Amino acid sequence: MGGTRASKKISGSYKQIRAETLFRRSLIIIGAAMLVLVLGILFTLIVESIPSMKTLGLKYLWGRVWDPVNNIYGAFPFLLGTLLTSFLALIISIPFSFAIAIYLGEYRPRGWLSNFLRNIVDLIAAVPSVIYGFWGLIVLVPIVRSLEMKLGVLPYGIGIFTASLILAVMIIPYAASLGREMIRLVPSPLKEAAYSLGATRYEVIRSVVLPFTKSGLFAGLLLSLGRALGETMAVTMVIGNTSLLPTSIFAPGNTMASVIANEFTEADHSIYLSALIELGLVLFLVTVVINMIGKRIIKRFTNE
């Protein structure tokens, strides 16, 4: 009798061991699946853009004319449009995101006011981009149009400048919340030393906090830039969607993401579709590289 009970016990523990190995293995498989997923995405983009790479070659990226009807594909207007909107947005956003980071990290790390501001920043990041686009289209475009009339440029309203304004609002949270984390990492003995030498608060920020957090703030900007480059909907709705080379920052244009969003389902032959996917591949590579550099810098910064 005792024997059967013992064998039952043994078979029970075998079952448990089997379940345990199964669990460990499935964890490893799922961990590996993430790598497979990312490689799969890269692979798909490369394979599908091969037709365009073969027929159009490298000059595709520098071609200035995009005319799918006549089979002419040059992506330069979109590269330029993407760079213009993203960097303009970054420049507009810098004073605000750094001010938020300094305020939350240095002036008032705690308290209801800083909690309030932190929540506002988080909610800014949470608003869907299509809502930014809709609001921009109805509210911001007329404002920009009247501004353009005052400046004496062609009053499109829509265009690269409007897209940059919206993008600037959308990317502020990334640089701001990261900058805040970085500023809070500044060792207080450093700051106290400066205060004890008679430095004012501004002097401490300028000559202790900012130099110390330089690389972290830069990383925050990189992550913001990565966001801006890949942002699609808000930009598509206000940039004007023309494939002509933009002549000024007030002119309508197109970004890589917005041209994909607009033309992907209309692409009626394989080279056209493949050319759009090659844009997606470029976008993928650029944003991934920028994000990775940013994260590497942050990691090094926080480990020090």
Added chain:
Amino acid sequence: MNVHVKYRVAKSRLAQGLIVALAFIITLPLLAIIIFIFREGITKINWNFLTHIPKPVGEPGGGIVNALVGSILIVLAATIMSVPLGVLCGIYLSENKTGRLSYWSRLSVDVLQGIPSIVIGIVVYFWIVKPIGGFSAFSGSVALGIMMLPILIRSTEETLKLIPPSLKEAGLALGLPYHKVILRVIVPCGMSGIISGIMLSIARIAGETAPLLFTAFGNPYLNTNLTKPMQSLPLLIFNYATSPYDEWHDLAWGAALILLFTVLLLNIITKLTTRRWNVQL
């Protein structure tokens, strides 16, 4: 105090004022958007709006029930697919802090987080839409599910890292098998953090439009079949907001109000729950 010190103090005060002013300007666009969408949207929402499909151009009235149902179904399917994967991957990464595979896995999650949503749309188009031969809500769910993964994985990993290792050791010392220690001890301890991660990831993707453009595609009629094209709130807003018709603009305003408040509410609830359990995301 001599003049020089006074000048430096004044400069410091000025800088502080400037920084506070610049920092709080960020509240203006958020308030402007919320107020504007609320004012325009609230008048459009009524029972009819919530229970009818859009009318053809030129006829007033109509509603967005197709987009409401579609959004709920697409997001629900995405959640069902990605939550188990994301949570298990988070467990894997928190259990294996070092090691070659977990390094690459973690790196992949980082990369995944940075991929522009439109690129995910393209890829899912080639993975699902093209082989099947048509747009479908299911493919949209897959695209959104992929976008949920990094947030889920990160929040699970960060939550589980905070749980004291002594709990796990106690479980193992009592002779519990590894999977039971993880699933019955560690995961329940981190449940609140994991659930806020799930809610946060839902809030992130509920408003995503770009990955749905080439997958769920949109549908002017009510559809509950996941293998057919389906409308969703963000798609409806995009299509109707960029149309030249006033009736469609009205529908877009109402839809924008519902979407904006759902997303903001999810975020606020997540914040409140994480504060209560004191979990850092």
